[in-house]
Amino acid sequence: MGKFLIIGLGNPGKIYKKTRHNTGFMILDKISKNYSFCFLKKKLGFVSKFNYKEKIIFFLKPSTYINCSGKSVKYWMKKERILLENILVISDDIYLDLGTFRLKGKGGDGGHNGLKNIEKEIGTSHYARLRFGIKRNFEKKTDYVLGNWKNEELNLINPKLDLAMKIVFSFIKDGLKNTMNMFNNQ
Known part of the structure; x- marks a missing residue:
């Protein structure tokens, strides 16, 4: 029986709940709602353990804030x-x-401080990452990523959360390469 750790990046707290930077949390929340499980506050994160097709999955929303996510990832790994x-x-x-x-199965951090910290803490950039696009016109990067989603953006991305859920479970069931082949061009 294999074990998996699926990490959604974001910042804890109500003030950040609807921000663009919390997309990882949003996707894990969508999965938890769909499969009727909840997250419990544990050391360095909000965690849920879930069995799926004879595999054990740990879903993790780090409570360390996005820029220190690596500490939580390393601990739970x-x-x-x-x-x-x-x-x-x-x-x-x-x-x-x-x-x-x-x-992708490896790569740079693309200027994302959460990914940068994960690489620092686990000592490698060779880990799978699912990046969700939030690009729009913006003046200041920090203000934009920490800004709340607009209603028209939510209308566009909400259906995409279902696709993200399919990608996550395909990664678990079919592996990285097969999942990349199936979903990277959608």
Whole structure:
């Protein structure tokens, strides 16, 4: 029975709940609603353990704030003895068009401080990441990513959350390469 760690990046607290930077949290919340499980406050994060097709999945929303997400990821990888190839990090990406996805098995941080910190803490950039595009016109990057979604943006991205959920479960069931082949051009 394999173990997986699916991490959605975001910032804890009501003030950040509807921000673009919390896209990873939004996707995990969509999965938890669809599969009727909840997150419990644990060390360095909000965690849920879920069984799926004879696999154990740990869903993690780090409580360390996005810029220190690596501390939480490293802790839960070690605590649950999860192999590097069985982790998937879900984050927003300011350089991808709004509502588009990119799944990769390794790569740079693209200026995302959460991904940068994960790489620092686990000592490698060779981990799967699902990036969700939030790109629009903006003047200041920090103000934009920490700004709340507009209603017209939510109308566009809400249906995309279902696709994100399919990508996550395909990664678990079919592996990274097969999932990339199926979903990267959608």
